[in-house]
Amino acid sequence: MKSTHIIMDRFVLALLLVLCLCVWCYGEGDMDVTPMEKTEKAALYNAIQGFVGNWWNGSDLFPDPCGWTPIEVLLLTSQASLLLHCYMSNLLLPFLAVLGADKGVTCDMYGGLWYVTALNIGPIHDNSLGCAKNVEFRPQLFELKHLKSLTFFSCFRSSHQHPISIPSNGWEKLSSSLESLEFRSNPGLIGQIPTSYGGLMKLQSLVLVENGLQGDLPRNIGNLTNLKRLVMSGNWFTGQIPDMFGELTELLILDLSRNLLSGYLPLTLEHLTSLLKLDLSNNQLGGKLPREIGYLKNLTLLDLRSNNFSGELTKSLEEMYSLEQMVLANNPIGGDLVSIEWQNLQNLIIFDLSNTSLVGEIPESIAELKRLRFLGLSDNMLTGNLSPKLATMPCINALYLNGNNLTGELKFSALFYGKLGKRFEAWNNSNLCYPFGLMSTSHIPYGVKPCQADVTLLEPSSETKLGGQNLNQNSNSMASLGFSSNSVVDGFCWFLPMVVLLLNGLII
Numbered sequence: 001m002k003s004t005h006i007i008m009d010r011f012v013l014a015l016l017l018v019l020c021l022c023v024w025c026y027g028e029g030d031m032d033v034t035p036m037e038k039t040e041k042a043a044l045y046n047a048i049q050g051f052v053g054n055w056w057n058g059s060d061l062f063p064d065p066c067g068w069t070p071i072e073v074l075l076l077t078s079q080a081s082l083l084l085h086c087y088m089s090n091l092l093l094p095f096l097a098v099l100g101a102d103k104g105v106t107c108d109m110y111g112g113l114w115y116v117t118a119l120n121i122g123p124i125h126d127n128s129l130g131c132a133k134n135v136e137f138r139p140q141l142f143e144l145k146h147l148k149s150l151t152f153f154s155c156f157r158s159s160h161q162h163p164i165s166i167p168s169n170g171w172e173k174l175s176s177s178l179e180s181l182e183f184r185s186n187p188g189l190i191g192q193i194p195t196s197y198g199g200l201m202k203l204q205s206l207v208l209v210e211n212g213l214q215g216d217l218p219r220n221i222g223n224l225t226n227l228k229r230l231v232m233s234g235n236w237f238t239g240q241i242p243d244m245f246g247e248l249t250e251l252l253i254l255d256l257s258r259n260l261l262s263g264y265l266p267l268t269l270e271h272l273t274s275l276l277k278l279d280l281s282n283n284q285l286g287g288k289l290p291r292e293i294g295y296l297k298n299l300t301l302l303d304l305r306s307n308n309f310s311g312e313l314t315k316s317l318e319e320m321y322s323l324e325q326m327v328l329a330n331n332p333i334g335g336d337l338v339s340i341e342w343q344n345l346q347n348l349i350i351f352d353l354s355n356t357s358l359v360g361e362i363p364e365s366i367a368e369l370k371r372l373r374f375l376g377l378s379d380n381m382l383t384g385n386l387s388p389k390l391a392t393m394p395c396i397n398a399l400y401l402n403g404n405n406l407t408g409e410l411k412f413s414a415l416f417y418g419k420l421g422k423r424f425e426a427w428n429n430s431n432l433c434y435p436f437g438l439m440s441t442s443h444i445p446y447g448v449k450p451c452q453a454d455v456t457l458l459e460p461s462s463e464t465k466l467g468g469q470n471l472n473q474n475s476n477s478m479a480s481l482g483f484s485s486n487s488v489v490d491g492f493c494w495f496l497p498m499v500v501l502l503l504n505g506l507i508i
Helices: 002-026 028-032 038-052 069-076 079-097 139-143 195-199 219-223 243-247 267-271 291-295 315-319 364-368 388-392 414-423 436-440 475-481 495-503
Strands: 105-110 113-121 149-153 180-186 205-211 214-216 229-231 236-239 253-255 260-263 277-279 284-288 301-303 308-310 325-327 350-352 374-376 381-384 398-400 405-409 431-434
Touching: 038 113, 038 139, 195 219, 219 243, 243 267, 267 291, 291 315, 364 388, 398 414
Parallel strands: 113 149, 149 180, 180 205, 205 229, 214 236, 229 253, 236 260, 253 277, 260 284, 277 301, 284 308, 301 325, 325 350, 350 374, 374 398, 381 405, 405 431
Antiparallel strands: 105 113
16 A cells, blocks of 8 residues: 555655656646536536535636646647647646546546536535535536436435425436436435436446335336346335337346336347346335246346245246345245256356245255355245255355244254354254254254153152252253253263253253
């Protein structure tokens, strides 16, 4: 880090020397050339004042909203410096263009003049300008001719005192330039998405996250065929997912999570074959998972948790070979696991089917998932014995099986329980037990009872004391909490605590 600062200091010093050299060579008269088009600069200042207040005069963007542009102007206006300009442009243009970026303004050159290409409104950076209480979208915002990226972060903060809606008109003026549009963390931004957004044909990224937006999703968003990222999570959108969204064939990320969307998944989603991430979690979507979802073979994340999907798992899930995360928890899906060849999903890392009304046994094919780290099957109606092969998965570090009807003896090693610790849960399976010999270790599964031992029980009337304490007391609390490492004595005394436990009815 220290060497990086030294390099930057030397670079800035070199820039200052170049600036002085240019001024000395070309004289101060050439500095009168306007580095930024006047109408562009006026539109920028007026638009920013609408969000931060009329007090703002651009002093924090001195000497120019686009940085130290006099250097570039000198280089461009002198024929004698053509070679120097070609050399310096490659080195300095990227640096000059972002000098104002930490203040929310980024520029580029068109026809020898600077124009705004990116505008960030709100406290994105530590020294960025915050928004005023009474903000407004001024029409000058849409006069920025080459605007490619527009971001609003935590600018519209109150949905009660100063709510504001996105203007319906003006966006068509940005249709030939705007590529990225984002509204993040604006609870005071209410109303619907303007239908005019459907005309932003160059848009590649549309992000509307954690705002107060509501209403139906506009169908004509499906016209934005260049979209690669569509994120509308954390709003109050209602209605169905439009069929037109299936036209977004270039889409890589589709995130509509944390809304109030309902209805079925549109079958047209099968056309989104480039999709890498599909997150529709925490909505009110329902119906059966369509077979067509298996066509999304490039998908790495499928998150449909906390909806109302039902009608069993579709077998086409086994064809989603690229999946790394499959999260379907908290849906009344039903059906079983054995009908799907889970071993096909060799890239799976997170697999969560908790609380999905599953029945039947846990198939051994899941144990063949060599990259799996998280397996969640809790709160279902699963039955049968657990295969010891589940412990052979090399990457597994979280296994949740609690709240089922599993039976028989757990055949995992003490080393396995020690590795997972509290990340192994099998409690609330009344007919599940662990080997009695495991009691001699400190690694026993919490909330699971020991299996029945082939030992004759003593008469219940017998009373055994150790150290003056009645060991028949508090037996129920011990059974509910499992056994700690303090309840087992190593060496030749191992038999005594076993007898004590027998007396208390813990081994049946």
